[in-house]
Amino acid sequence: MEQEITAIQPQLTQHFAKLINEKRLAHAYLLSGASGTGKLSLAVWIAQGIFCNQRNADGTPCLKCSECRRIAANEHPDVVRIIPEGRSIKVDQVRYLKSEFSKSGLEGNRKVFIIQDVEKMTTSAANSLLKFIEEPNGSITAFLLSSHANQILPTIVSRCQVVEMASLNRETQLKRLMDAGIDKAVASVLVNLNADLDELVALGTDEQFQKLLAEVVNWMKAILADDWRAFVYIQTRLMPLVDERPAQERLLELMVMICRDLILLRYHQDAEVAFITEKKMLAQAAAQIPASQLTKGVELVMNCWNQLAVNVSYQNVLEGLTLRLCRCYHKR
Ligand SMILES: [Zn+2]
Missing domain, CATH: 1.20.272.10 (Zinc Finger, Delta Prime; domain 3)
Known part of the structure; x- marks a missing residue:
């Protein structure tokens, strides 16, 4: 899926490649958009762009070097992903994140963290995270991902650059549904329904x-x-x-x-x-x-x-x- 993100979100990948090249990435981004729009893929792709050993001249990652491959496999020590445990993201998980990043000397200075379903953060986790984002440490880039950005605490949103993911075009959505094993006749109906990709896949099956x-x-x-x-x-x-x-x-x-x-x-x-x-x-x-x-x-x-x-x-x-x-x- 990482390879596809340039096709799914051509403008955004181009935009971020330029920022990477010019070293102008912000501290925290909120990637907001329906499921299936490639939020995680985009965050991973940007992390690859940051760490890549053989970055292309336009700022895009090679996707082949050891750094790129380790990030794709979620095995890179400086790129940490957090997903909700059960229904929420708890303060312990944010503490874990901090402790991971305080281990100095690992693979240079840069750190990237990616938090999925960020609307599920408890208030104390959010407060803890906020302090972290605000530390004047220029080497951290945070990606907060959400399909329900309207449910995120305003204090968090205000500290992030909000990036709206473009919704999938009809062809991409059709292809995704068919890749999920859904018959073309059913998929053609589904793409006309007002729902995000996960719901459509559930309906289609x-x-x-x-x-x-x-x-x-x-x-x-x-x-x-x-x-x-x-x-x-x-x-x-x-x-x-x-x-x-x-x-x-x-x-x-x-x-x-x-x-x-x-x-x-x-x-x-x-x-x-x-x-x-x-x-x-x-x-x-x-x-x-x-x-x-x-x-x-x-x-x-x-x-x-x-x-x-x-x-x-x-x-x-x-x-x-x-x-x-x-x-x-x-x-x-
Ligand atoms: Zn690379």
Whole structure:
């Protein structure tokens, strides 16, 4: 993964390579971004850039020398990583970090530490860390990593340079999901969901979610065929798969997605759709429906969120939606 970071975060790696070259690294960085955006890889890569024996002229690490390899393997005495023990990062772990760094004479002066999930630091650990960051010792560079930067103590944030990781583009995300063993058809839907990579991988490997995808397709096929069974499918096929609110919200997201696919295909036969295996069927159906009606269809699904907010039963909302979509697409 370290080799990939220049592809995932081209601007940031370029930026940090320049800082390394010009010896202008700050004392503490907060790398903030969703899981999968390469926070740890970036921190490791910068550490390699700092210690590399054969650094390239542009400041990037060679990734081959002994220093680079030891850092990648987490076996470098001057690059220390801290991960939460259970649910929190405790003061003992910060003490450990300090004691590691106080061992003088190890591999020169520079020290780098990387703290993962920094929002899990207890207050006392954070206070201890703050004192450490503020010691006027120019040779320490700290990387604090977090997917939930809004949960970090403001006193910590204010002492760091905050670096927002760019979110993954669609291709990278697709590739990651497929590398995790997820089928392309499922991955294409997942990249359209509003969630970070870990959640998407969990969903993609969940059998219930895969069933849900298949049933959303069946539901839409019935609507497009003006088949009354679409209404029945809500109770018999979809409701059993969404027993809890998060799953219910996912189902609505999937419904918006498949309605949006219809619009995309109405305008471009080769549009990048979510439901790739149904592309041909959806394109043929979309060609028969006026674009204005397809747009209205998406609005009808979006309206369901408002209805749910005022406590209408979930099943009633979906049944009402099904009837309205049938009328909308078949102009009754
Ligand atoms: Zn190297």
